[in-house]
Amino acid sequence: MQLTNEHINYISKDIQYRGIVDDNLGEELLDHICSLVEDKMQSGMRFIEAYDEVIKDFGNEEKLVSLQSQTIQYSNNNTKIMIRNYFKIAIRNLVKHKFYSAINIIGLAVGVACSLLIYLFVQNELNYDDFHVNGNNIYRIERYGKINGNEFKYPTGPAPFGFTAVEEMPEVEQAVRFRNRGTYLVKTPESNESIKEDRLTFTDSTLFDLFTFKVIEGDKRTALIRPYTVAINKSTADKYYPGESALNKTLIMDGNESFEITAVFEDIPSNSHIQFDFFMSMSTIQKEANNNMWLSNNFYTYIRAADGVEKEDLALKLSDFYGRKVEPQLKEFLGVGLEEFAASGNEVVLELKQLEDIYLKSDFIFDIGKTGNQQSVYLFIAIAIFILALACINFMNLSTARSANRAKEVGVRKALGSYKSHLVRQFLTESIIMSLMSLIVGFILVITLLPFFNLIAERSLTIPFGDPLFILSVLSGAIVIGVIAGIYPAFFLSSFKPINTLKGKLAQGAGSSILRSSLVVFQFFISILLIIGTIAIQKQLNFIQNKKIGFNKEQVILVNDTYMLGDSRETFKNEVTQLGNVVSASYSGFIPINGYNRNDNVYWKKGLSPDESNTISTQMWNVDSDYIPTMGMELIEGRNFDKNIASDSNAVILNEQALRVYGFNPGDERAIVTYSYNNNTGAVLSDEFEVYHVIGVVKDFHFESLKENIGPLALRLGNSTGVMSVRLSTNDFSNSVKQIEDTWKKVGAGLPFNYHFLDDKFAKMYAEESRLGVVFGIFSALAIFIGCLGLFALATFMAEQRVKEIGIRKVLGASVNSIALMLSKQFTLLVLVAYFIAIPVAWYGIDLWLNSYNYKISVGAELFIIAGALAFLIALITVSYQAIKAAMSNPVDSLKSE
Structure with a gap:
């Protein structure tokens, strides 16, 4: 009773x-x-x-x-004696049950290794630009808005902004600007060979006052005041002047500009979004730097706010300040003030971005340096949590499933006087020991895999073994993981009543445990989410790579720095086009992928007076007459440029989007107009105009990332000789490159030959997404592996618990298939439940990620069907091995003890 x-x-x-x-x-x-x-x-x-x-x-x-x-x-x-006994018994149990111990240790080790790698990656991403003194007071001025229906967002602003704010606003203490001008060929006066350098920028003399870049030679206060002076980092100094001081030495830029080295600074830490080897004096480009055009957009501007100034207050005051400076020029060029400008639906919003937020929270077509992705960081944090959760679930599942095997142990211990708290400590000790062993194995895995991870993620991560806080945090984390993984099994096992366990009344196996079923569902919920995410990322990347982008990126070589050939440029082009494998060649620095020249300005349709309603921001690219055929673009209306027709110097070819936004009707005179510039000062002339007649329309092509909509663009017959594009008729690239290089060496003796393939440069626009896809796929596979380990061990144990039942069923005539189906059915049902829970969550997450792309895949049912089929296949393979093995066992062996 x-x-x-x-x-x-x-x-x-x-x-x-x-x-x-x-x-x-x-x-x-x-x-x-x-x-x-x-x-x-x-x-x-x-x-x-x-x-x-x-x-x-x-x-x-x-x-x-x-x-x-x-x-x-x-x-x-007897506390010390009991603790010693806890460890002895824990080790004995781990050794006694080698299979289950190995499963748990391997699962936890993989989880720990993945989490450590993700921790190192996330810490690196979150700590960008944290080494600057007064970094909390440093901001970058950014702008976004909409003008005449065209949206824009820029990390740059007008030349006078920063220093005018310093002069007129007490809240702004200091400012510095950067102006990138592309690559340079650099050499010493004694050298005949130039080296192509791409980490150069012009900047103000206040650079070392605002940013904490340590100067080791020279005077940081005066280093960049004079024109044609340059500060270089230590690695660059050692490269050009090995074994001697580079201070006061000379570097020759692009063959004809001599820069004096006035400072040498330590290499900029890798966790800085500003990464340059050369800082050239802004006074060198004085005409551009002193431009007073507040509507221009060429300078990255950073400011340092005074102590105690709040970001929101400063942003409001800077916006008012900017508005006062812009309004006179709006009235001069568009005939409207700020109120009329805004009333027409236009807006220009000023935004301050804190220095430490720039790396992760910037999303611009172009930026001063490499930026990260905040979504990726959150995604990896979630993956790390999921992987650790899966490993802990494995431990909990196996421990509770094996409860029947330890029930009598619990009963005997309790009958001999053990407290429940003693048993809890015993089981937690086992769990923590297993977690610490997993930590050791995990560290070995991290040390082994870190070089490969750095290669894939393009990082230089290291394990900070010398940091006591890191070691303490990792050890503490391992103990916490041990406690989390073991706390439920510890309380579950220690709660058995000795009278029941010693009488054998405990249900064997507890196979129908609601908790364990829920944990299995959670494991496969996570696994299915990761499978769906991996497939979606790969589909989007394939979509990007294979989408028709309006030009042919295949079989095109980009020969860089052709401007250095000077008067020999045409000779080089003519000789290259005579090569057997060359179809055509074109000079233009405007290439339809990120990282090349861009030139936007405001234009309006001829016959209209410019105002806020009809001026349209449009890209204007200088190209030659061979550009369209070389790029494989489609001319759908009109004709191409002809250099023999004099009037083509003022002709343009528009893309379809430009034709639409300008609203040209049949019979209209197709021409666009813009302001003229003073050639000496660069100032805009409000009473002089340039008119460009439209002679053709080119089919829309993507000239930025697929995250951006195609904007209005005009091609103009002009001089832009930084790059020569060469279309080939063959896939014999090595021989073709060799022939072009030989021609280069013959024409431009002593100049380095530098080239890229257009499709490779296109792929690099999505390098971050590709790396994300690879890393996400690897971690997803490891998470699924951990889940399968637990499922495999659980299936093994459940088969062991039902071995006599299986023997009886076989004796009574059950087939191998029916027994295997019986053992597999429970798990496949759990996977089915996990699948239906995962579908809406995965759909929401994918939709959120794809929102950053204007051109993207459609999320259809096939994506979820494929992921579900894979999940079922993985679960079935994992469980079926043990199910079939148990079903094929000899019933005599399982029943002979009865």
């Missing part, structure tokens, strides 16, 4: 009344007394009679209190 809850509550209150106040002893004593009372009630005694008999067997209250005192004293005096 079993006790009711009312009986148990009565006993609990009574033993407390008798003086048992120690929680551990009280719980164990309650369990023991209840078992004894149940035994006496089996013989026909009433509850109260049975309870009185049991209490008499114990003695009076004094003996109970004495027992309590002795137990507490024994427990306190």
